[in-house]
Amino acid sequence: MSKSSNQYFYFLLILILGFACGKKDEKCEISSEILNQDVTLKVNRLEKDFFAAKSVSDFSYLLEENPEFAKEYLQMDLYPSLDSLAAELLAIHQDSSMRVLFDSVEVAFSDFSQVEKELETAFKAIKYYFPEFQVPKVYTFVSGFNSDLIVTDDLIVIGLDYFLPPAHTFQPELPRYMAERYDKPYIVPMIVMAISARFNQTNPSDNTLLAEMVYYGKTYHFTKAILPCTSDQYIIGYTPEAITESFENEELIWSHFVENELLYETNPFEIRKYIGEAPFTDAISTKAPGRLGRWLGWNIVDDYQFNQDVPLDLLMAEPDAEKIFRESGYRPRTGP
Template sequence: MNRFTFAIYAVLISLSFTSCSKSNEPCTLPSAYLEIPMEVEITRMEELFFEDLTEEKLIYNLEKYPEFSSVMFDNMGFENPVQMREELLLIHQDTGMQELYREVEVHFENLNTIKKELENAFRGIKYHYPEFKIPKVYTFVTGFGTDLIVEEEIIVIGLDYFLPADHRFQPIDLPQYIAKRYNVDHLVPTIVTAISSQFNHTDLSDRTLLAEMIFYGKSYHFTKSVLPCTPDEYIIGYESKEILGSYANEEMIWGHFIENELLFDTNPFEVRRYTGEAPFTDEISPDAPGRIGRWLGWNIVDDYRINNDLSLREVMQQDDAREIFNLSGYKPR
């Protein structure tokens, strides 16, 4: 399918298809989510490491916040603690880093919106997984070294990555199709998708394209279940027109996978071609967004849960990708 046809189809269905799409629908969080008590504390580490930093203050901060210090600095290749302290002092006193910090302070004067969205996200996870332990949340200015760290007990947000798209400070050598996802709208959905890996049971011996599609499909399904009011584009990282275009051409996209017998292909280059980061999936169309296999996997997992009346936990526990596909009854819309 050529560029013109793909784009035109998206426009023709944009009005009639919105009611069927998962995006942009009026939505309120389930009352069962909102009834779960939740208070998230965000510790702003950038203030501690950039404001009037001295060696004594640096040592104090490293010792007071050992969890943060470990995940943030232990993998930076320092030979010993003395070298680490010396280098960190130089980094955070650097005029360029100081300027970046000041800009972050201006654009993120408060984190009330992020805090509220994280609380709603954790409520959603708690509803499905009462045993889920709320991780500690920190922010930092990393000099575009680390965007997000998401572990079971700790989350670190590199706020400099989430400055406005037109800001003069931007990550270096980051492709535009990826850079456009670095904004506050994508932030919490990205964190939730990362957290989903804790619950996403997977058969690691299955190296097929289908298994990779289902893995990502379960991740996105998890995020949408936890954040039901979040538009799809902020979960998968597509633009609205790309989602509309993909739904409009779902039959053609699916036909490409079937005709080329791709589902059970184990060639890592083929797997990456359809699920790895890319600006588009040229094998289908120059207008087909990249990672289209992940999007298809999401639709398959949605159908699997709906057609089998399963809970989110049951979906995430199923590690057999072929079983999910076979029982999904998936057909293009």
């Protein structure tokens, strides 16, 4: 994901883990004002209906009953007719390997109530901070590892096959360090991170590494504010050991950025070393986790919010990364 926000957020999402220690180990509290928001969520388990369908007419009926899903997810407009899409879906859902995949999803996600509850609470929190937020329709589906997550203003589709347990026989074709982050506890944080982009204002002319760092920092800060009871490891994506070591070496990490004058770097190849998806940040050390620029950005944004006492809506609306950095008073910690 980049600073720009598109209509869709197709996530082979590159989440990252957080810190189960240090300044982010805060008491979990959800206020009654949030919990009393008038939000009701019903997750539509479409994979059940689609695998129960037996004919072209059955699929045509499902497409007519779920027009947003058919248009945005299945891209019905690319087909010459509704029946042509229905015929293709019939063939896909009669495939034996897809049937086995569906059976695995049925076992792993037979009870989706906890995820649904967490997502409803998240929507209540977003509605509390951003009253204009409208709850989208939410569907689950078995995509055949074609799409993990789609989030638009009106629609969310969760490809449950991507979120089978990491040790499961069926796995998406992703590097292991990424695939490990596709698990049930990551579903709601991924969705909240995607939604955050619509509120995350940026300066389009600022192409510095600092701007990218602050963008991601705001993303993670937003997600933690909306999901205060979710462990940070499901928001930013390192192992607990990597989290601890990052805090222990924060001063060294920050020194690397300062001594190499990286904050105002605009070369995209250099920026990618610290922001892009990778198993480690090679420019610092093969033992340093990847995406350390994002991790530092979260620390900077947290300090800015704490020191300036900025409410979440105004924080997300602030496009000036330099201002956020300057007024954060950020200083590296010497340990957790």
